[in-house]
Amino acid sequence: MFDIKWIRANAETFDAAISRRKNVSVRSSDLLAIDDRRREIIVRLNEAQEKRNALSKQIGQAKAQKDEAKAQELMAEVSRLKDFIPTGEAEERAVEAELRSALSVIPNLALDEVPQGDDEHDNVEYFGPNGTSATAAKQRPPKPTLSFAPKEHFEIGVAENNMDFEVAAKLSGSRFVVLKGQLARLERAIGQFMLDLHTTEHGYLEVQPPLLVRDDALFGTNQLPKFEEDLFFTSHGDSRLALIPTAEVPLTNLVRESILSEEELPLRFAALTPCFRSEAGSAGRDTRGMLRQHQFNKVEMVSITTPEESIDEHERMLACAETVLQRLGLHYRVMTLCTGDMGFGARKTYDIEVWLPGQATYREISSVSVCGDFQARRMEARYRPSGEKQAPRYVHTLNGSGTAVGRCLIAVMENYQQEDGSVLIPEALRPYMGGWTSIGGK
Known part of the structure; x- marks a missing residue:
């Protein structure tokens, strides 16, 4: 099975080599598109977690200043983020499974000296x-x-x-x-x-x-x-x-x-x-x-x-x-x-x-x-x-x-x-x- 990081760094090499295998239509762009979705989800999750941590500190500051309205507003935003994070994590797992499934059915790459042929x-x-x-x-x-x-x-x-x-x-x-x-x-x-x-x-x-x-x-x-x-x-x-x-x-x-x-x-x-x-x-x-x-x-x-x-x-x-x-x-x-x-x-x-x-x-x-x-x-x-x-x-x-x-x-x-x-x-x-x-x- 292939490392998606290697495919991203060697997309042209991968495409040239996989094209030599019979009845294999997948290309690096197909796999990288899935990985791009996975990366986007990870970025959103990281941003949500960072924002939740920052808001949690602001809630403490608002309460220290006895600004209950501000505290309630911030707590509502934290609650929304808490609801998003499990959903995002589930989405990340689903895309990771999709990527692993796609990679698992790709055959190995032939060495250069292997003769080209159909059967x-x-x-x-x-x-x-x-x-x-x-x-x-x-x-x-x-x-x-x-x-x-x-x-x-x-x-x-x-x-x-x-x-x-x-x-x-x-x-x-x-x-x-x-x-x-x-x-x-x-x-x-x-x-x-x-x-x-x-x-x-x-x-x-x-x-x-x-x-x-x-x-x-x-x-x-x-x-x-x-x-x-x-x-x-x-x-x-x-x-x-x-x-x-x-x-x-x-x-x-x-x-x-x-x-x-x-x-x-x-x-x-x-x-x-x-x-x-x-x-x-x-x-x-x-x-x-x-x-x-x-x-x-x-x-x-x-x-x-x-x-x-x-x-x-x-x-x-x-x-x-x-x-x-x-x-x-x-x-x-x-x-x-x-x-x-x-x-x-x-x-x-x-x-x-x-x-x-x-x-x-x-x-x-x-x-x-x-x-x-x-x-x-x-x-x-x-x-x-x-x-x-x-x-x-x-x-x-x-x-x-x-x-x-x-x-x-x-x-x-x-x-x-x-x-x-x-x-x-x-x-x-x-x-x-x-x-x-x-x-x-x-």
């Missing part, structure tokens, strides 16, 4: 800060060469009777799945492998966060108020709670309403959790298989840094997510999202897209974003710079999938499928699979 067709392949196509190709596993027509993941899973959409529909409706047997174990193995990798090699602290969160937490990571329809809510006494759409919500909010020391940064958190999304607005998309589910597992990474370190941390997080696919031998590409495809709270986003032979296309498996101080302002998350006596500064927040477990299961099934219907187990997962080298098949 995913305008995203640009990325090879690293100093990368070239040749060096990137060496790091990324090649596409598999299959001597038979590859199947999609659900064709493999249903044939093996380990992926059941019909029973899931009876239990919960569409966009749910029941995994059984070896396939259920393989998904569990993938999640454990990812979490172990990030905590033992990449320096993330494992966290088991609540799966239900309050509105304040959702506001902090910008799911509310704009994306309320994407959430599942339940009630708790007189208040409501939401099932987390991603572990980004509780992990990032671990530092809400706090002042950290610079020595504590960066903080890096990772969690393996279920995620719950209503998928509002996605009717008809990816209706077959496990690609777009209401409930899925994901390993999430969150970093909390200083402003000076956040860009480098973004590259680091991307490398952490890439390592997952490299260890699993899954071919992928990295895309820099354009302004029209980037998320609401991001300043810049990389998507990792894994190759799926069954679909003969790339599909997103991880999204890694740097948010600047956008979320920190919503959460009041700050830090105190070392050796400085200045006021605390807002931290920068970053988040990324490390990666989506269900989609990684899909990728393993499709890339390691064999003609007899079996699926080879990548070497990195075999310690988690009791030494099995393959599952399924005749």
Whole structure:
């Protein structure tokens, strides 16, 4: 969320940057008009309070001079001011709420290097800060060469009777799945492998966060108020709670309403959790298989840094997510999202897209974003710079999938499928699979 003082001081910069975001019509003049009304009310209130104080002194003087008529006249004026002040304060609160509401639905400003575009067709392949196509190709596993027509993941899973959409529909409706047997174990193995990798090699602290969160937490990571329809809510006494759409919500909010020391940064958190999304607005998309589910597992990474370190941390997080696919031998590409495809709270986003032979296309498996101080302002998350006596500064927040477990299961099934219907187990997962080298098949 933005500071209206910054917008007032940088109106042209704000307008130029916000115009790059898709379907955003707000301009600085709209916001400053609301703030002008708020300022006018504050001026009137201050003037009324000052006048009331001055009149109160004059009343004392009039009574000391035994001028009762003057005293009564002054008391009537004070009474009128006393009636105005509560009304003015209520008006001020209403305008402040209006301004906060207007600011809360404005997306973050994209960094200058983010490509301009309308949708995913305008995203640009990325090879690293100093990368070239040749060096990137060496790091990324090649596409598999299959001597038979590859199947999609659900064709493999249903044939093996380990992926059941019909029973899931009876239990919960569409966009749910029941995994059984070896396939259920393989998904569990993938999640454990990812979490172990990030905590033992990449320096993330494992966290088991609540799966239900309050509105304040959702506001902090910008799911509310704009994306309320994407959430599942339940009630708790007189208040409501939401099932987390991603572990980004509780992990990032671990530092809400706090002042950290610079020595504590960066903080890096990772969690393996279920995620719950209503998928509002996605009717008809990816209706077959496990690609777009209401409930899925994901390993999430969150970093909390200083402003000076956040860009480098973004590259680091991307490398952490890439390592997952490299260890699993899954071919992928990295895309820099354009302004029209980037998320609401991001300043810049990389998507990792894994190759799926069954679909003969790339599909997103991880999204890694740097948010600047956008979320920190919503959460009041700050830090105190070392050796400085200045006021605390807002931290920068970053988040990324490390990666989506269900989609990684899909990728393993499709890339390691064999003609007899079996699926080879990548070497990195075999310690988690009791030494099995393959599952399924005749």
